[in-house]
């Protein structure tokens with residue numbers, strides 16, 4: 074126990090040691106976080122009227138980002154599959170990077186849900202046992218369960234593996250393999266249930282589609298690995314940890330498969346919505362073509378589709394074996410999916426309202442500041458996590474080199 | 483960069499630096515939180531730890547009602563009478579609205595606002611009236627929500643008021659993660675304003691655009707307060723919670739008609755007990771042409787539209 078606490082002390086210490094670039098980066102993030110905190114203080118004081126939301130469009134960028142980030146968290150397990158299923162041992166450490174990303178993403182998700190609540194002080198009503206938990210009736214209660222469960226699973230996997238590495242022993246298969254597999258299943262479940270949150274609303278035809286769940290998974294498994302490809306290169310750049318090119322190319326092949334599936338599902342959706350002439354496709358009309366002179370989302374969705382298609386073409390070409398092009402494709406994919414799945418999925422569900430009113434939504438400045446703050450918070454967490462994990466995976470911080478004064482034996 | 487990967491880099495000087503950084507951070511955080519200084523209405527401890535309405539013992543309920551009366555008095559200078567009327571046995575309320583007669587005057591909308599202590603700024607209204615063209619279609623999308631004519635009725639149009647349908651199979655109740663909204667035995671779907679966490683999931687689920695969220699602190703002029711209040715009904719709400727039509731629970735459970743019905747000059751609004759075969763609503767459902775809005779969703783509304791035949 075004492076040894077474990079000492080391990081944590083060393084980790085925490087090292088988290089705040091770095092060169093000027095490291096401090097500069099954390100400093101910038103902290104400033105953005107403080108900007109978000111300030112904006113949230115205003116929102117807490119004045120209510121959600123400080124956002125662009127209304128009774129007509131009652132969810133906005135908070136829930137859009139939440140949805141996107143659940144996908145990112147789920148996709149982190151994409152690194153686990155090559156390692157444990159295809160026994161690609163070389164990539165073993167990368168699992169940790171993926172899981173740490175999942176932890177950071179879930180923390181951001183929880184933050185986004187919290188800032189979206191009208192009465193955050195009543196969050197305890199949601200805690201099973203203390204409050205009243207509408208389980209299994211409400212999909213939101215499922216989501217609370219699976220997200221927190223996923224957080225715990227990933228914390229366990231990362232914490233356990235890193236600590237074992239620190240102590241220089243091999244993780245016991247009994248304690249890790251079953252949890253890793255549970256994690257894979259769980260990852261699919263968090264995103265499916267987040268989709269069910271929308272799919273389950275019979276009064277909203279735009280969401281009430283069986284293909285939404287598969288689309289969520291496909292887009293997550295595109296944007297997630299794409300994001301990890303970019304992250305791994307940053308790790309390679311700024312630490313002396315060696316990330317093999319093979320890792321990047323394994324991930325590339327995942328994105329190569331997921332992106333076309335994502336586009337294929339989108340085409341299915343579009344066909345159903347536009348070929349038939351029933352009256353239930355008003356939201357799709359609003360999103361893709363504009364409705365009764367309202368066009369706010371049209372440029373966004375076409376930008377997203379343009380980005381996705383460009384990215385898909387790049388990924389298919391042998392060109393993207395060159396890292397520069399691979400990076401471009403990944404950046405396009407992440408941005409494209411963020412738009413498509415965030416604003417392009419949440420907002421049109423509300424336009425027009427179920428009784429035919431059209432009210433458009435634009436996030437307010439305060440709302441955007443809060444979002445930026447939460448993203449900065451996520452990056453801050455991930456940076457710190459990596460700062461702790463990299464030296465340990467590298468063997469630079471280990472039990473063997475504990476300073477003598479620790480004297481724990 | 484190698485030395486940065488161990489903690490040997492930590493010296494006394496860097497420790498001092500860290501302390502300074504922490505102090506600066508704390509100062510920055512305080513100023514970021516500065517807006518909170520103006521907060522006047524932190525929820526009281528009693529409210530914070532209060533249980534769900536359905537779990538309150540009679541004694542606790544009395545205390546809660548007393549607390550609410552005190553709070554209203556403090557805020558509006560009027561001593562209200564806050565009750566928690568129980569549903570009556572053998573009663574299931576149903577509403578029927580005559581589309582052939584409604585003239586679109588919106589008297590019901592304003593009576594509802596006055597009766598139910600709804601916020602005047604921003605304006606919160608439970609009833610939405612649509613001006614629909616007589617063009618051979620029945621398409622909500624062609625309805626005008628913000629019509630403002632010189633006089634009503636308007637030739638070539640009919641009017642369609644929409645409010646909470648008090649469904650037998652309510653999507654809003656199904657999705658609420660904390661059961662802050664539920665169906666009472668007399669068919670009224672209610673909200674515990676002290677339990678709602680303000681996630682607005684129910685608002686997304688409702689196919690009738692019936693729910694209203696308090697995006698800011700509601701404001702009601704003191705002299706406009708209706709002091710006859712009930713816990714699940716028209717007591718003043720605060721920002722951050724959901725509200726909607728509750729069939730004027732403070733009136734209907736005491737044997738009165740809803741305020742919208744009494745205000746309607748054309749007699750288009752009918753309300754009563756569907757379990758009583760001799761009631762007006764039973765007669766209408768048995769003898770008139772009746773229409774249910776969005777029947778295909780299977781929500782089984784207790785709100786019916788009918789036509790003169």
Ligand code: SF4
Nearest residue numbers: 658678679681682684
């Ligand atoms: S806004 Fe309130 S009543 Fe509606 S689902 Fe959320 S907690 Fe329930």
